[in-house]
Amino acid sequence: MPGTRGAKDPQPTLRDVAQRAHVSAMTVSRVLRDDPKVLPDTAARVRAVVAELGYHRNEMARSLRLGSSTGLVGLVVTNLANPFYSRLALGVDAVVAGHGLKTVIGNTGHDLDSERGLVADLIARRVDGIIVVPADDDQRHLAAAAGKGVPIVVASRPPNGFTADCVLVDDYGGSRTATRQLLDAGHSRIGFLGSPPPVYTGAERLRGFTDALVDAGVEREPGYVRLGQQQTSEASRAAAELLALPEPPTALFCSNNRNTIGAFRAIRGAGTTTALAGFDDFELADVLGLPLVIAAYDSDELGREAGRLLVDRLGEARARGTARRVVVPTTLVRYGDPGEP
Amino acid sequence: MPGTRGAKDPQPTLRDVAQRAHVSAMTVSRVLRDDPKVLPDTAARVRAVVAELGYHRNEMARSLRLGSSTGLVGLVVTNLANPFYSRLALGVDAVVAGHGLKTVIGNTGHDLDSERGLVADLIARRVDGIIVVPADDDQRHLAAAAGKGVPIVVASRPPNGFTADCVLVDDYGGSRTATRQLLDAGHSRIGFLGSPPPVYTGAERLRGFTDALVDAGVEREPGYVRLGQQQTSEASRAAAELLALPEPPTALFCSNNRNTIGAFRAIRGAGTTTALAGFDDFELADVLGLPLVIAAYDSDELGREAGRLLVDRLGEARARGTARRVVVPTTLVRYGDPGEP
DNA sequence: CTGTTAGCGCCTTCAA
């Protein structure tokens, strides 16, 4: 079989196929697009060569020619190791993959500069849109991108300083409801463990907590609030401090599962019967051996909603329809509550 | 400020910048490449326009012109919701991002057809390389890709039917060592709960388990082996069945954390003192309230190694250096063992 | 039904 040319070309091109099938590049292109105006005979011959060469059309060149639409969606998260974000990523991918789009992931590690770089790079790669969980309140780079017409969906916190679709969790409501459970159970000295103040979800959850206390006419004790613990170990230390106060809280509300798990360890270590409630479900919460109330939500769903918002936005052919805001609800889950049948 | 042309162009192009800066496209291109042979004056003017327009060079067009190298790495996993794989993804991304590469993620949901589609698509997008956790023994599509010169790294199981770099966990050794702990503690009736047989890691871990028994001269009881549980609920059921046998095992070895957690629930439900050992660490393993031996490993590291192998391979400029195989070790972790100080 | 021409946005080569 006398070859036509070189042999080491990493990937065959349209013309390689054309030459080998004795047709023009256009014909091959048409066959690949399933254009019916090609003789079945010719098409078959072309397809045979395609298979023989293991030819894959270069999607990058294609999208260059076709204008925009690389079929890529950028997803920027702060920490993919956190199950919350990997779930989110899965949800996003599930939806966009259903529309023939691929997900390009970027992990910022909570670093704003890194986020800026990633977003710039995604734009340079001409992704069709970006879903981002901002690392910080400073979202000027996102505003700039949105201003340039790159569809942006903000997840988990609202856009700051610009308009965009966004998907949120009912941080406030979930937190308020869970706190009310503790109040209804008769607690009035309730401690709070949460994220650092500038984090939106943390602030909202603290607000829900505070409002529940206000509703119940319970005085909030500033010394009962500890913010900024990110790891279970820090949370555990913070909780232990609260429990060691002269007049310790009789219940703790934790605004995320890192803090809930840390608080659990502290309570267990102190041997107290402190009641516990928290935000974010986690595996094995049911076997901890103490009553636990959790405001839970589906982070897959958060991702799917974000994906849907973006896909819709892309479908509108950049029509500037008013920005939408989706709020994913929370549900109250009760574990190991001896009061239940 | 008299405009030059349209106004709604989604993204400015090199020529838009050139026109506005009164230079040629080439000069802009040079400025962006930091070519020193441009007058500082001209460069400054160009940069000003770039900033003003928020221009981002089109990386796709660039890579088309430059030959290959899209700066993208494909990562194909079976289930991103599994912390194991999200950790792996994070490790991969951490390494490749350090080399200016971006990670494109594909989730197969254990579906072989989906995997084939994803791999084909990644190749069509001309990713520089692919890291894949194969869903199945049938890896002919990977073999084909590798044959066409696309660098492939196989993670978590070995390549089947072709040669490629790969990164594995010491499934056999970890499993054998953990099992030996149970034997050393005096157990001779040990049950096994594991993945479906065709899964490589499952098979290796069963082999390690079996060899440990053989080494200790313990007869393996076929009725003690239950394979195929994927969810904790299934695992729990399977474990409960073993515990309900006329002569039940006195210890259980579980080849992954889904099974370990399921077995834990079954033991707790049955109220027996069955000993437990398993593969894969998990959070809260220390608070389960029973002695537990775990063969643990670092899945981040697995991802990082995969990333390194791929980056090295890319660096070799497709030199067909012999394929490398990296094995990530396991460490034995003991929880809640009353025998420890 | 098939082929030719032209150009997507960028950069290498060569000339000015």
Added chain:
DNA sequence: TTGAAGGCGCTAACAG
């Protein structure tokens, strides 16, 4: 130091 061609791989728009 800068600019003018030409082409990466592909495909609309027009021939034939």
